[in-house]
Amino acid sequence: MAKIKSVFVCSDCGYESPKWYGKCPGCGEWNTMQEEIKETVKGSASIKKHSSIYSKPVTVSEISTEDEERFDTGFNELNRVLGGGIVKGSLVLLGGDPGIGKSTILMQICKSLSTLNILYVSGEESKRQLKLRADRLEVNNDNLRIMTETDVEIVCEEIKSSKPDLVMIDSIQTMMIKELSSSAGSITQVRESTNLIMHTAKDFDIPVMVVGHVNKEGSIAGPKVLEHIVDTVLYFEGDKQMSCRILRAVKNRFGSTNEIGVFEMTDKGLKEVANPSQMMLSGRPKGVSGTVVTCSLEGTRPILTEIQGLATQSSYGNPRRMSTGFDYNRLSMLLAVLEKRAGYYFNNMDAYVNIVGGLRIDEPAVDLAICMALISSLKDTPVLENAVAFGEVGLAGEIRSVSQAQQRVSEAVRLGFDKIILPYHNAKTIDNMGAEIVGVKNLRQAFEAISE
Numbered sequence: 043m044a045k046i047k048s049v050f051v052c053s054d055c056g057y058e059s060p061k062w063y064g065k066c067p068g069c070g071e072w073n074t075m076q077e078e079i080k081e082t083v084k085g086s087a088s089i090k091k092h093s094s095i096y097s098k099p100v101t102v103s104e105i106s107t108e109d110e111e112r113f114d115t116g117f118n119e120l121n122r123v124l125g126g127g128i129v130k131g132s133l134v135l136l137g138g139d140p141g142i143g144k145s146t147i148l149m150q151i152c153k154s155l156s157t158l159n160i161l162y163v164s165g166e167e168s169k170r171q172l173k174l175r176a177d178r179l180e181v182n183n184d185n186l187r188i189m190t191e192t193d194v195e196i197v198c199e200e201i202k203s204s205k206p207d208l209v210m211i212d213s214i215q216t217m218m219i220k221e222l223s224s225s226a227g228s229i230t231q232v233r234e235s236t237n238l239i240m241h242t243a244k245d246f247d248i249p250v251m252v253v254g255h256v257n258k259e260g261s262i263a264g265p266k267v268l269e270h271i272v273d274t275v276l277y278f279e280g281d282k283q284m285s286c287r288i289l290r291a292v293k294n295r296f297g298s299t300n301e302i303g304v305f306e307m308t309d310k311g312l313k314e315v316a317n318p319s320q321m322m323l324s325g326r327p328k329g330v331s332g333t334v335v336t337c338s339l340e341g342t343r344p345i346l347t348e349i350q351g352l353a354t355q356s357s358y359g360n361p362r363r364m365s366t367g368f369d370y371n372r373l374s375m376l377l378a379v380l381e382k383r384a385g386y387y388f389n390n391m392d393a394y395v396n397i398v399g400g401l402r403i404d405e406p407a408v409d410l411a412i413c414m415a416l417i418s419s420l421k422d423t424p425v426l427e428n429a430v431a432f433g434e435v436g437l438a439g440e441i442r443s444v445s446q447a448q449q450r451v452s453e454a455v456r457l458g459f460d461k462i463i464l465p466y467h468n469a470k471t472i473d474n475m476g477a478e479i480v481g482v483k484n485l486r487q488a489f490e491a492i493s494e
């Protein structure tokens with residue numbers, strides 16, 4: 043009998059160690075080490091068994107340089123995030139919170155790719171549930187075959203024998219290799235299952251889309267360890283309570299990772315949002331202090347968003363700072379700059395910042411709008427409704443120039459804004475397109491310009 047050896051594996055980064063740690067030495071996360079039975083030899087043997095092509099070295103000139111073939115998913119937003127469609131033979135991982143719409147988008151892709159033979163493997167839902175969803179989304183595609191199976195080896199046999207054009211796996215956490223004794227969803231199972239699916243798919247050049255669950259507690263393996271294996275990683279973001287969903291590529295071997303796709307969840311599934319700025323600004327309150335519109339750049343696309351700030355008297359000694367959709371540490375920095383360089387005091391105030399619409403912005407170009415929203419709330423003075431502000435705020439309180447200023451101005455003008463507050467250095471080279479352009483050097487100047 044083989045000797046059973048147990049190891050501790052981090053569910054976040056996959057770090058292995060013979061003993062348990064409270065904090066993973068690999069990635070520094072707490073409480074992510076889980077005990078597992080080590081059986082990688084068997085696991086990799088099963089991969090060898092399934093991988094039929096022996097890869098011989100070739101010279102670079104021997105490799106064909108034809109454009110990779112891509113399938114149009116029927117969604118422009120998704121195509122753009124993928125870099126132009128699903129590449130043949132690629133493995134795409136789709137991550138996101140439960141209920142965000144992962145299964146829905148897979149089913150909708152099946153609907154628009156109705157000419158392809160698609161194998162949809164679900165380990166989560168029954169055939170009946172899938173049928174109900176398909177009916178709701180009006181999918182009646184004869185080339186779509188549904189399989190409710192959790193044994194990866196059976197799935198791979200099916201892929202080998204029927205050679206579909208596209209495979210969907212929902213979700214990887216439910217898939218398992220029977221030979222491995224660890225339970226479904228454990229790191230070993232997830233990793234080995236993905237490996238096996240990938241090798242099978244690559245052998246036949248079949249693209250695969252895999253759903254992966256994210257789990258902060260680490261009780262099931264998050265898709266983090268898979269990110270190294272797959273070609274493309276997409277994340278669905280957004281507030282479940284709101285209809286707006288944002289699809290973002292965090293890794294893409296076949297395209298840029300800057301692009302985002304914007305969708306809206308409706309009663310007939312996900313719909314693309316062609317004009318995200320308009321959607322982000324819908325429901326904006328008028329004549330209220332603490333709300334400012336800014337323009338951030340997501341990939342190649344400028345998007346207008348509303349930034350809300352709230353400053354209130356703190357009832358505790360330690361004032362609260364909270365930010366949604368924006369980096370907390372950067373907010374602390376901006377508050378420090380507001381105090382030290384511009385003379386707006388927040389030391390006994392709670393300060394909240396919210397980026398409306400569930401978008402997460404990491405671009406420094408939104409700094410200026412965040413400062414404007416906070417000052418507006420502090421002074422209880424509304425800013426001009428027709429104004430947009432963007433610019434990076436430096437530690438000396440200076441407003442620094444940002445990239446693609448012209449594109450941002452055009453988007454603002456397109457949506458009817460006619461006063462644009464931007465960094466002084468950007469203002470010199472801008473075509474105003476009929477709007478009033480105000481180049482500012484510091485925060486005080488900017489607030490004067492935006493409030494009158």
Ligand code: TYD
Nearest residue numbers: 140141142143144145146307308309310311
């Ligand atoms: P689902 O795709 O099942 O989420 P995931 O696979 O990411 O867990 O989507 C679930 C949510 O979407 C659920 O709350 C119902 C909602 N929904 C709609 O609003 N409209 C629809 O047409 C569909 C199919 C789902």
Ligand code: MG
Nearest residue numbers: 144145166212
């Ligand atoms: Mg699902």
